[in-house]
Every structure is written in structure tokens, then in C-alpha cells.
């Protein structure tokens with residue numbers, strides 16, 4: 001059987017590239033999902049030119065037509081959530097239920113922004129000069145480059161593409177080269193939605209080649225990026241040099257505080273979920289578990305028991321809690337951090353070793369460190385794998401200080417039965433999203449998503465706040 005080839009989607013056509021790369025299942029490296037092309041420089045240029053040509057008509061197109069197209073895309077994703085979720089699990093390594101949940105989220109995002117097409121509002125104000133009326137309206141930005149990471153291969157493309165199109169922009173999407181399958185499936189669905197040629201374009205390939213060319217293309221008006229801090233920082237500088245609007249969502253080192261008065265079972269469950277589900281490969285994963293002295297011994301004991309029961313295995317196998325790490329290089333990075341944690345004086349309480357399963361995949365036992373301090377690299381740098389460390393603190397005040405002692409600020413959680421501490425933490429946590437008695441990962445699709453400090457730059461994504469980035473404001477004055 002020949003391996004299926006997948007092409008770029010440019011100006012309403014599927015366009016073959018010069019080169020193709022295999023998309024390999026991290027649960028079983030013998031399983032190749034397909035061959036996915038790499039866009040050439042000419043193809044990237046064609047995609048940008050097609051988007052520019054489509055923009056004048058699309059930017060003034062009727063909101064009913066836009067809403068109908070987005071709703072149709074959302075409906076198809078939801079109807080095919082099991083199939084798309086299975087594809088996602090197979091290419092990224094999330095468990096199949098997690099993959100199906102992510103596909104459903106992508107479908108719901110399109111349906112939410114179908115509604116937002118009809119809700120974009122402006123303001124009418126009186127002028128300080130008598131006889132003049134003022135209207136404040138929002139207009140599309142133009143052609144937007146969308147660059148997405150590998151860890152949410154369908155939800156993140158959805159939460160950038162849907163608002164961009166809803167507000168009348170044209171887009172060129174460059175998904176992570178590790179997981180082009182879900183983005184290709186999304187492009188396939190969009191190609192049948194009635195959206196005119198050139199409004200949506202897909203260019204696949206390497207970040208340093210296709211991504212870099214997209215950021216620096218003169219025909220691109222703005223960039224929405226999700227990925228690592230190092231790449232995001234460079235993109236921000238490139239956009240600033242060319243005066244392009246830019247939005248960055250980056251990494252995290254999210255704290256999960258557990259206070260003496262917490263419900264122990266609940267606290268352990270949410271720590272295990274936040275730290276290790278989706279193999280710890282979530283920007284909102286909590287990798288720093290900050291535990292007060294009174295509950296510390298019971299917490300450690302309960303964590304060990306819960307972690308011992310976790311099943312690591314093939315993402316498509318029923319009953320699995322944690323799939324493989326996404327790639328060989330990510331596995332090597334996770335293993336490096338386990339060694340670094342030990343060299344720095346942390347105690348590796350359990351896990352951290354490579355696991356073998358029936359098929360050859362990138363399996364790792366979830367790792368938990370104790371005796372760690374905030375000066376250790378494992379508590380300062382994003383590992384982006386199933387590696388968490390416990391930091392023991394005296395009381396709530398110390399826990400809050402440690403929680404905020406990080407260059408990141410995406411998500412933060414507290415497990416407590418105290419209204420006083422929960423309320424104080426919500427107000428004083430230096431994170432963009434705060435969770436009380438809930439995992440730091442796992443958010444709704446209709447409300448803003450984003451962080452502070454080194455985790456985010458520019459306006460928030462998702463919900464109606466997405467219009468801050470994907471539109472530009474116009475103030476019009478009329479003499480009556």
C-alpha cells in the first residue's frame with residue numbers, strides 16, 4: 001500500500017510541494033500516518049498573494065455568509081470528533097478520549113465564532129463639538145499569519161482561524177511540522193465550507209524555513225503565534241522591526257498550591273491531572289506543586305499511591321491514562337531535565353525512566369521530585385513533559401510568594417477549603433488564569449485565554465476578547 005501524500009492548500013487548490021516528510025505515530029514509530037509536504041518559498045508567496053487578493057471582497061462580505069461557513073465547519077468537526085480525535089491521538093500521542101475532547105473543542109470554537117460574526121458591535125458617542133456624531137467601529141486587520149505548536153494540533157489552529165475569519169481577515173496557517181495531520185484535516189473541512197478561494201491557506205513545513213518566511217513576508221499584516229518563549233521572543237522582534245501587529249502565547253511554569261486545609265483526595269487528583277495528563281505537554285500543566293507543611297506527609301503518600309496506578313501506554317489503547325511523549329527529541333529533553341533535577345539535589349521520588357511497550361514508542365514514566373527549591377532549573381524552566389516537582393513551604397504566604405516567583409504567568413491553581421485564601425490567591429496570583437480546586441489545565445472555549453510576564457504578549461485569545469487582536473478600531477466623525 002502506498003503512503004498517502006498531503007499537499008498545501010493555496011488559493012482554493014491542493015498544491016504539491018517538492019519534498020514530503022513522514023508523520024510518525026509516537027506510540028508506534030512503525031506506524032506512518034502519511035506523507036506531508038513542505039511548502040517552498042514560492043508557494044508561501046503564492047499563499048500570501050492569494051490571501052491579499054481575496055481580502056478586499058472577504059473583508060466586506062456579509063456576516064450571514066461568514067457565520068454560515070464557520071457553523072458548517074464547526075458542525076463537521078463535531079460530527080467527526082471521534083475520527084478526528086483518533087487522528088490526533090495517533091499523531092500527537094494524547095489519549096484517544098483527550099483527542100476526542102480536543103476535536104470537540106475545535107468544533108465548538110468554530111460554532112462560537114459563527115455567532116460572534118453577528119455580534120461584533122461598535123459605539124456611538126456624542127462629540128464635544130456640538131453637531132458632530134462619532135462612531136467607533138472595528139474592521140478586519142488584513143492578511144494574518146498563524147503559527148501553531150504541536151501540542152494542541154486541532155484546537156489551537158481552530159482558535160486562531162475561527163476568529164480571524166469571523167472578523168473578515170484572510171489567513172495563512174503554518175502548523176507545527178511534527179503534527180501536520182490535524183491542520184490538514186481542518187483545511188480539508190474548510191475547503192468544503194463555501195469560503196472563497198484565497199481566504200484560508202495552509203502551508204506546511206519547518207518553522208525555521210516556512211514560519212520564518214511567513215513572519216517576514218511583506219504581504220503579512222499581523223502574526224498570531226503560539227509556541228515556545230525562545231521562538232516567540234524572536235518573532236516579536238521581527239514583527240516590531242516591520243511594525244506588524246503580533247500576539248504571542250508561550251510557555252508556563254504553572255504553580256499548583258496545596259494548603260493544609262485542602263481536601264486531600266481532590267488535591268491529589270487535580271495535581272496528577274495538571275502535571276501528567278496529556279503527558280504533561282500542556283502550556284497550562286502544573287509542574288510546580290507547592291505544598292504546606294501540615295499536609296505534606298499525607299500528600300506525598302497519596303501522590304505516590306495515585307501515580308503508581310497510572311497506566312502509560314499506546315494513546316489509542318482503551319484504559320490508558322497517559323500516552324507517549326510526542327517525539328524522540330522531546331523525550332531526550334525530558335530525560336535531560338530528570339538528570340538536571342537530580343544533579344541539582346532534588347530527590348527523584350518516582351518515575352522518570354524510559355518505558356518499553358509492545359510497540360516502539362516514546363514512553364516515559366511520570367516523574368515526581370521532592371526536596372526541590374526555587375533556584376533549581378527544574379523549577380524555573382519549562383520542561384514540557386511528565387515531570388513535576390514538589391516544593392515544601394511553611395504556610396499560605398510562603399506558598400503565594402513561591403507561586404509568583406517565576407518568569408512565567410500563564411495559569412495558577414490553589415487547593416483549599418478556605419474562602420479567605422482562595423479569594424486572596426485569585427487576587428494576588430500573577431497569572432492570567434487562576435483555578436480554585438481545579439486543575440491548572442482545562443479551560444472553557446468561550447472566555448479569554450492567556451497569561452502575564454513571559455507567558456503571553458499582546459491581546460488575549462478566545463472568547464469575544466479575540467476581537468482585540470483580530471480587528472483594528474476606526475473612529476469616524478460626521479457633521480450632522
Ligand code: NAD
Pocket residue numbers: 147148149150151152174175176177205206207208209210211212213215226227228229231232234235249250251252282283382384410455
Ligand atoms: P516552537 O516554538 O518550537 O514552535 C511553535 C511553532 O513555531 C511551530 O509551528 C514551529 O514550526 C514554528 N517556528 C519555529 N521556529 C520558527 C521561526 N524561527 N520562525 C517562525 N516560526 C517558527 O514550540 P512547540 O515545541 O511547537 O510547542 C511547545 C511550546 O508551545 C511550549 O513552550 C508550550 O508551552 C507552548 N504552548 C503555549 C500555549 C499557550 O497558549 N500559551 C499553548 C500551547 C503550547
